Amino acid sequence: MTATDPLRATQRAIEAVWRIESARLIAGLARIVHDVGLAEELAQDALVVALEQWPKTGVPENPAPWLMATAKHRAIDLLRRRSTYERKLEELGRELSVQQAAEPDLDAALDDHIGDDLLRLIFTACHPVLTTEARVALTLRLLGGLTTDEIARAFLVSEPTVAQRIVRAKRTLASKRVPFEMPAPEELAGRLSSVLEVIYLIFNEGYSATAGDDWMRPALCEEALRLGRILSGLMPDEAEVQGLVALMEIQASRMPARTGPSGEPILLLDQDRRRWDRLLIGRGLQALERAESLGVGPYTLQAAIAACHARALSSEDTDWARIAALYQVLAHISPSPVVELNRAVAVGMAFGPAKGLEVVDALRSERALEGYAHLPAVRGDLLAKLGRLDEARQEFERAASLTRNERERSLFLERLT
Amino acid sequence: MRYLVLLKAVQASTPPPPELMEAIMKLGDEATKAGALLDTAGLAPSAAGARVQLAGGRLSVTDGPFAEAKEMISYALYQVRSKEEAVEWTTRFMKLHRDLWEGWEGDADVLRVFGPEDFAPPA
Numbered sequence: 001m002t003a004t005d006p007l008r009a010t011q012r013a014i015e016a017v018w019r020i021e022s023a024r025l026i027a028g029l030a031r032i033v034h035d036v037g038l039a040e041e042l043a044q045d046a047l048v049v050a051l052e053q054w055p056k057t058g059v060p061e062n063p064a065p066w067l068m069a070t071a072k073h074r075a076i077d078l079l080r081r082r083s084t085y086e087r088k089l090e091e092l093g094r095e096l097s098v099q100q101a102a103e104p105d106l107d108a109a110l111d112d113h114i115g116d117d118l119l120r121l122i123f124t125a126c127h128p129v130l131t132t133e134a135r136v137a138l139t140l141r142l143l144g145g146l147t148t149d150e151i152a153r154a155f156l157v158s159e160p161t162v163a164q165r166i167v168r169a170k171r172t173l174a175s176k177r178v179p180f181e182m183p184a185p186e187e188l189a190g191r192l193s194s195v196l197e198v199i200y201l202i203f204n205e206g207y208s209a210t211a212g213d214d215w216m217r218p219a220l221c222e223e224a225l226r227l228g229r230i231l232s233g234l235m236p237d238e239a240e241v242q243g244l245v246a247l248m249e250i251q252a253s254r255m256p257a258r259t260g261p262s263g264e265p266i267l268l269l270d271q272d273r274r275r276w277d278r279l280l281i282g283r284g285l286q287a288l289e290r291a292e293s294l295g296v297g298p299y300t301l302q303a304a305i306a307a308c309h310a311r312a313l314s315s316e317d318t319d320w321a322r323i324a325a326l327y328q329v330l331a332h333i334s335p336s337p338v339v340e341l342n343r344a345v346a347v348g349m350a351f352g353p354a355k356g357l358e359v360v361d362a363l364r365s366e367r368a369l370e371g372y373a374h375l376p377a378v379r380g381d382l383l384a385k386l387g388r389l390d391e392a393r394q395e396f397e398r399a400a401s402l403t404r405n406e407r408e409r410s411l412f413l414e415r416l417t
Numbered sequence: 418m419r420y421l422v423l424l425k426a427v428q429a430s431t432p433p434p435p436e437l438m439e440a441i442m443k444l445g446d447e448a449t450k451a452g453a454l455l456d457t458a459g460l461a462p463s464a465a466g467a468r469v470q471l472a473g474g475r476l477s478v479t480d481g482p483f484a485e486a487k488e489m490i491s492y493a494l495y496q497v498r499s500k501e502e503a504v505e506w507t508t509r510f511m512k513l514h515r516d517l518w519e520g521w522e523g524d525a526d527v528l529r530v531f532g533p534e535d536f537a538p539p540a
Contacts, residue, residue, distance in 0.1 A: 016501035020451060061512075115450075218534065222496065226452035233450035256533040279455065279494075 010055045017063045018047055022145040023230075025067055027117035030180045033075055036124050037170030040142060042078070046071035118143075119234050120180050122227075126195040129176045134169035135198045136205075141166055143230070144223050154220050155205065192235075196244050196299065199227050203248050207255075221252055232287065242291035243300030249284030250306040253277040265407055269315040281310045301330040320350035337366045338374075345378055353385035373402035377412055384415070419455070419530040420503035422510075424490040426523030428462055437517040444513060448495070448506055457493040490523065494530070503527050 022043060029039035046067045060066040125138040140146045140154075148166065152159040172178075183191040206220030228245040235241045257271035288307050291300040305326045312318040327343035340363055348356020360379045369375045380395030393416055400412040448454035463481035470477050482488075493510075495503050507525050514521050 012499065012501045013505065016499055016505040019498060019502055020453070020505060219498070222498070226496070229452035230450060233452075283455070 007055050010059065011051065013059050014047070014050055014054055017050075017059070017067075019145050021064045021067060022047075023118060023121065023143045024064070024114050025071060026142055027121040028068060028114060029071055029075065030121060030124070031117050032072070033079075034180050036121070036142065036173055036180065038078075040170075042071045042074050043067070045074045115234055116182070118230070120182055122195055122231065122234075123183055123191055124173065124178060124180055126191075126198045127173065127178050128191070128194055129172055129178060130169050132198070132201070134165050134172070135194070136201055137162055137165045138169045139198050139227070140202065140223065143227060146223070150219075154217060192238065192240070195231070196240060199224050199231070200244060200248070200299075202227070203251075207251060218255070221248075221255070224248060225252055236290075237294060239291050239295030240297040240299050242287045242294060243297055243303050246284045246287035246291055246303035247299050247306055249280045249287060250303060250310050253280035253284060253310065268309060269318075273313065273315075276310070284310065296329070296333070298330060298334040301326055301333070305330075318349070320346050324350045337363055337368045338372075340366075341369070341372075341375060341378055344382075348378075348382050348385070353382040357382045357386070371402055373399045373408065373412070375399075376402065380412075380415065418497060418499070418503075418534075419532055420495045420497060420500070421528045421530050422493040422495065422503065422507050423526045423528065424492070424510075424523060425487040425526065426490050426521070427486060428488045429521065433521075434518055437513060440513045440517055441510070444509055445493075453495050453497055453502070453506060455494045455496050457491065459491045460489050463488055487524070500527065500529065 025043045025046070026036070026039045029042050030036050033039055033042070049070050050063075050067060054060070121142060122139070125142050126135045130138065136155075137151055140151050141148070146154075148162045149159050152162040155162070182188075202220055203224030206217045206222075206224065225245075225248050228241075228248050231241050232245045253276045254268070254271060256277060257273065257275040258266055260266050284303065285307055288300070288303045291303065305323050308319050308323045308326070324343060324346035327339060327346055331339045331343060340359065344356045344359035344363070346356075347359050357379070360375070360382060363369060363375065364379075376395040377399035380392045380399060383389075383392035383395060396412050396415040400409050400416075403409050403412065445454060445457055463483045463485075466481045466483075468479045468481070468483060470479065493507075495506060497503050497506070504527055507527055511523075511525055514523065
């Protein structure tokens with residue numbers, strides 16, 4: 001064992017505590033001050049105090065209540081200077097005296113609310129008054145405890161851009177007087193879908209990038225998974241929450257097999273399935289089972305499709321008929337030409353290329369797919385399987401001319417020979 | 418990053434206090450809901466297990482208990498962003514033992530599990 005620089009070690013320990021506690025801290029403070037932006041500043045202040053004091057005093061026995069108490073004292077100082085906040089000050093005073101009276105149980109008092117507070121924080125960070133970019137940045141900041149620098153690196157934008165986004169988002173929440181509350185029951189479905197969209201967007205931002213770009217990109221997948229798992233604990237009876245978690249767990253299970261030795265992408269059917277992460281597959285299938293017992297929705301269906309691949313020990317064992325059927329249901333509840341194109345692939349695998357081609361040809365007049373390289377690529381593949389090689393070649397040429405992705409282009413060009 | 422935490426201790430002569438088990442369940446629930454704990458379970462004494470050994474080209478199977486003074490008590494698998502985070506969760510776990518089971522002593526080894534990032538192609 002090697003000795004480490006004690007100061008640096010304490011700093012890293014503080015970072016770890018911060019990472020575990022920051023979201024709950026911000027959420028608890030937001031309930032008291034009714035302002036997410038202010039809550040985050042107060043939490044940050046408490047972190048600064050910890051960074052100053054803990055290296056001298058050592059990390060306190062129970063760091064979470066310490067941070068909370070420190071932040072609340074900051075809140076009192078701040079609110080005292082703002083006379084318009086007298087009412088809030090009173091509330092805060094009451095809150096503090098109640099908690100001080102029950103000093104040994106400070107933790108429990110915090111625990112009682114913390115789940116609700118975290119949910120409110122998630123719904124506020126993903127509020128529809130914010131742009132999608134702002135929701136993503138604010139969610140990573142408030143719930144993920146990521147720094148603006150980390151968010152900037154993950155999304156390949158500059159740090160001031162991210163900082164701006166977050167400042168503006170907080171301002172918007174304040175100026176539109178977005179309450180720190182759960183959505184009303186009649187709004188819940190819509191608001192929840194905004195939350196799920198943000199989480200899946202974060203996941204895809206990390207997942208769609210090729211390996212080796214930046215360490216933050218795989219970290220985004222992990223972060224999205226973590227957020228999904230938190231949400232799944234908070235809303236265990238929401239089918240689509242479980243569905244999204246199932247989908248992300250199963251997709252993430254393929255990460256070790258998705259790229260080759262020089263970073264080139266490996267298509268699903270060509271992946272070495274022995275490298276898939278069985279633990280994540282198991283978790284994904286479990287979440288899927290729970291989701292399916294609760295209802296049906298687009299994420300649950302996509303997870304069910306992903307599960308068909310996860311269950312197949314080799315690509316030949318894939319249950320394509322089931323995948324085709326699941327795509328049909330998906331196309332029914334959430335119609336999209338891209339879903340239909342995926343269904344064509346599954347139909348082609350399950351019932352032969354001629355059947356698949358019928359589905360594709362019905363899509364050829366689809367405006368939304370104009371310029372979409374995968375339409376000619378799928379068609380070319382089905383034509384090649386039918387032995388219509390000249391037509392297939394034309395389609396692959398077209399696909400190669402449409403894609404903007406170099407690696408994809410070379411994949412399509414390979415099919416020309 | 419994924420970390421495996423292995424708890425080792427001298428086999429106790431009495432079962433752990435119920436308050437400790439309750440506190441461990443509560444902490445496990447918290448860590449799960451924080452998205453950090455992927456899997457955890459307690460391990461039966463090695464008397465219920467066996468060891469398959471390869472030595473000098475010969476395979477042998479020996480039933481437990483093993484000769485080591487300390488037994489493996491439990492494992493936990495965490496998904497976290499730093500070693501310190503795994504250490505923090507483990508420290509909380511060990512504090513429960515300190516506070517709720519007088520005189521108990523043991524080691525929790527925090528080990529990083531290799532992941533795709535360890536085999537990633539050079540950027």
